[in-house]
Amino acid sequence: MAKAQEFEKVLEQSDMSAASFESHIKSPLEKAQHFLHSSQAAVPLIVLILSIAVFGILVGGKFFNAFSLTLILQQVAIVGIVGAAQTLVILTAGIDLSVGAVMVLSSVVMGQFTFRYGIPVPISILCGLACGALCGFINGWLIAKMKLPPFIVTLGTWQVFNATKYLYSKNETIRGQDIEAQAPLLQLFGIQIKFGGAVITLGVIFMVLLVVFLWYILNYTAWGRRLYAVGDDPEAAQLTGIRVDRMLIAVYTLSGLICGFAGWVLIGRIGSVSPTSGEFSNIESITAVVIGGISLFGGRGSILGMIFGGLIVGVFSLGLRLLGTDPQWTYFLIGVLIIGAVAIDQWIRKVSG
Amino acid sequence: MKTILKSAAAAAVLLSFASVAPAQAAGIGACLITKTDTNPFFVKMKEGATAKAAELGVDLKAYAGKDDGDNEGQVAAVETCIADGAKGILITPSDTKAIVPTIQKARDAGILVIALDTPLDPIEAADQTMATDNFQAGFLIGAYAKAKLGDAAKDAKIGFLDINSKQVTVDVLRDQGFMKGFGIDVKDPNVIGDEDDPRIVGHDYTDGNPAGGRKAMENLLQINPDINVIHTINEPAAAGAYEALKAVGKEGQVLIMSVDGGCPGVKDVAAGIIGGTSQQYPLLMASMGVEAIKKFADTGEKPGVTEGKNFFDTGVALITDAPVEGVPSIDTKEGLAKCWG
Numbered sequence: 261m262a263k264a265q266e267f268e269k270v271l272e273q274s275d276m277s278a279a280s281f282e283s284h285i286k287s288p289l290e291k292a293q294h295f296l297h298s299s300q301a302a303v304p305l306i307v308l309i310l311s312i313a314v315f316g317i318l319v320g321g322k323f324f325n326a327f328s329l330t331l332i333l334q335q336v337a338i339v340g341i342v343g344a345a346q347t348l349v350i351l352t353a354g355i356d357l358s359v360g361a362v363m364v365l366s367s368v369v370m371g372q373f374t375f376r377y378g379i380p381v382p383i384s385i386l387c388g389l390a391c392g393a394l395c396g397f398i399n400g401w402l403i404a405k406m407k408l409p410p411f412i413v414t415l416g417t418w419q420v421f422n423a424t425k426y427l428y429s430k431n432e433t434i435r436g437q438d439i440e441a442q443a444p445l446l447q448l449f450g451i452q453i454k455f456g457g458a459v460i461t462l463g464v465i466f467m468v469l470l471v472v473f474l475w476y477i478l479n480y481t482a483w484g485r486r487l488y489a490v491g492d493d494p495e496a497a498q499l500t501g502i503r504v505d506r507m508l509i510a511v512y513t514l515s516g517l518i519c520g521f522a523g524w525v526l527i528g529r530i531g532s533v534s535p536t537s538g539e540f541s542n543i544e545s546i547t548a549v550v551i552g553g554i555s556l557f558g559g560r561g562s563i564l565g566m567i568f569g570g571l572i573v574g575v576f577s578l579g580l581r582l583l584g585t586d587p588q589w590t591y592f593l594i595g596v597l598i599i600g601a602v603a604i605d606q607w608i609r610k611v612s613g
Numbered sequence: 614m615k616t617i618l619k620s621a622a623a624a625a626v627l628l629s630f631a632s633v634a635p636a637q638a639a640g641i642g643a644c645l646i647t648k649t650d651t652n653p654f655f656v657k658m659k660e661g662a663t664a665k666a667a668e669l670g671v672d673l674k675a676y677a678g679k680d681d682g683d684n685e686g687q688v689a690a691v692e693t694c695i696a697d698g699a700k701g702i703l704i705t706p707s708d709t710k711a712i713v714p715t716i717q718k719a720r721d722a723g724i725l726v727i728a729l730d731t732p733l734d735p736i737e738a739a740d741q742t743m744a745t746d747n748f749q750a751g752f753l754i755g756a757y758a759k760a761k762l763g764d765a766a767k768d769a770k771i772g773f774l775d776i777n778s779k780q781v782t783v784d785v786l787r788d789q790g791f792m793k794g795f796g797i798d799v800k801d802p803n804v805i806g807d808e809d810d811p812r813i814v815g816h817d818y819t820d821g822n823p824a825g826g827r828k829a830m831e832n833l834l835q836i837n838p839d840i841n842v843i844h845t846i847n848e849p850a851a852a853g854a855y856e857a858l859k860a861v862g863k864e865g866q867v868l869i870m871s872v873d874g875g876c877p878g879v880k881d882v883a884a885g886i887i888g889g890t891s892q893q894y895p896l897l898m899a900s901m902g903v904e905a906i907k908k909f910a911d912t913g914e915k916p917g918v919t920e921g922k923n924f925f926d927t928g929v930a931l932i933t934d935a936p937v938e939g940v941p942s943i944d945t946k947e948g949l950a951k952c953w954g
Contacts, residue, residue: 578832
């Protein structure tokens with residue numbers, strides 16, 4: 261190369277280091293804030309481990325044994341599955357109040373199709389799952405195409421699906437014994453697997469597999485990353501070429517389908533098809549999601565956190581019952597946990613530097 | 614678009630005015646207000662009332678709260694009935710105390726008010742109460758369980774699966790009735806949980822449905838796995854409890870007692886899942902209620918009470934296929950003929 265030109269000579273005296281962010285030494289608190297910001301399921305996991313330890317010490321052997329701990333898994337399975345559906349929706353900055361109604365409506369369809377019309381069980385189950393997906397599609401279409409707020413849409417469809425469930429089933433329960441005799445496939449997810457004192461149902465295994473599967477999809481596939489992008493900033497997502505409408509409809513439909521599966525698992529859990537079940541599933545699933553550290557503003561949080569959140573509620577419920585406290589204390593403490601979780605979420609969001 | 618919305622709103626307002634304007638039809642108007650219109654118990658009640666009303670030429674309108682405990686919905690329904698010029702109101706109160714002032718307004722307007730299934734608090738707040746004797750319903754299954762266990766009753770481990778922790782009247786009556794029947798000192802019969810009999814393992818809550826029943830049973834088994842008798846608030850809760858027992862291989866080792874007499878429940882008794890259940894008769898309550906309103910409208914005569922009680926007892930019967938001496942019962946065949954839901 262030729263000799264440097266006159267004006268280039270001054271370069272030698274200038275700062276040659278590459279552009280970089282200013283860094284300063286972080287205090288332990290800031291380090292913690294960073295850690296929590298990067299590993300979003302850590303807070304609920306820590307709380308879960310602590311609560312198991314505390315109840316283990318307070319209650320002793322009755323709580324801290326394989327049977328009790330796996331019992332919590334069984335009691336949380338339904339909330340966990342519905343919570344997975346809720347997580348997908350909340351990650352898009354939406355909310356789904358109709359999840360419980362969709363779940364029970366799907367289970368009613370599975371039961372009534374089998375027993376009222378004599379349709380073969382596998383087809384009835386497919387119809388039930390399709391019913392769940394359809395309900396979800398209706399939610400998604402109203403939100404994405406009609407541009408209605410998710411809260412309003414699902415507040416409405418919650419009532420509609422609930423009423424449909426009662427009108428269609430006449431609130432008649434299908435007895436567990438009839439199902440066992442004529443359509444045992446409906447109770448599939450109630451099948452138990454025992455090793456030692458631990459008891460796991462297929463429903464629990466389904467919940468775990470579902471969450472791991474969704475965790476992979478959300479973190480390691482383009483579709484999953486787009487979902488986060490839509491939740492974080494829909495306009496920016498649109499500008500990068502993501503079809504936000506389609507994304508939202510797909511998410512709500514998938515959420516409905518998962519609720520359909522939850523309906524199937526519910527039959528396994530309670531043995532019968534009962535239209536009065538699951539009335540508080542929407543609140544319970546939102547509670548699990550929030551305690552799990554998933555932001556209600558969308559785009560942030562891990563589905564693993566939701567499972568830990570659900571388990572925390574399960575640990576508190578059983579632990580406090582075994583301690584013999586008034587059940588109102590369970591609700592009291594869960595309320596405190598919800599507020600605590602959101603406060604921590606706000607603090608973590610302020611992470612800087 | 615805006616004008617369309619406005620005119621639609623105006624039309625809606627007009628319509629709602631039209632519907633509250635007193636409809637002074639020639640016939641006798643009556644109202645049936647249930648806690649919900651989803652529970653088969655109330656569905657059957659409505660069926661009985663509608664059939665009897667059609668037979669007697671009474672114009673019956675049915676209302677319901679949104680869920681158990683929805684007082685506002687029932688207040689609105691009573692007000693609508695007053696505006697509608699009804700002659701009588703049949704109501705299953707959700708909140709037995711809170712509804713009383715509104716009921717008084719209806720009575721002041723000359724309407725006959727009959728409480729069905731659940732008494733008001735105080736019971737005199739209604740002209741008449743037609744109900745199941747829920748204490749007796751609990752007593753029957755308690756006495757049956759005691760007789761069935763025989764000598765083992767003194768070492769029984771009893772779990773109570775109630776509705777919720779709110780000490781709802783029906784819940785308290787059935788729970789305490791069971792204890793009385795079983796020979797447990799109930800202390801204050803208006804309170805669940807003040808007893809100190811060592812045979813009581815605990816009380817847990819079911820919300821009266823299978824999912825709640827299963828969870829409550831699981832919880833009680835964790836407290837004491839040797840439970841051998843359970844009292845359940847209703848048959849759906851009992852069905853859930855049975856699932857929990859089956860899951861730990863204890864089905865058949867625990868005597869499950871229940872109350873209601875719904876058709877699925879009676880079938881569960883026939884199948885040996887539930888040891889026995891106290892059946893109540895919602896259809897009868899409702900049809901007798903309509904008859905009383907008709908009579909009141911025609912003659913001004915108010916209905917009387919069952920002797921020795923401050924309400925009209927519509928009856929309760931223990932259903933079991935394994936009768937014991939000293940506790941009257943009917944078999945499941947007869948129970949199925951009279952069941953509801």
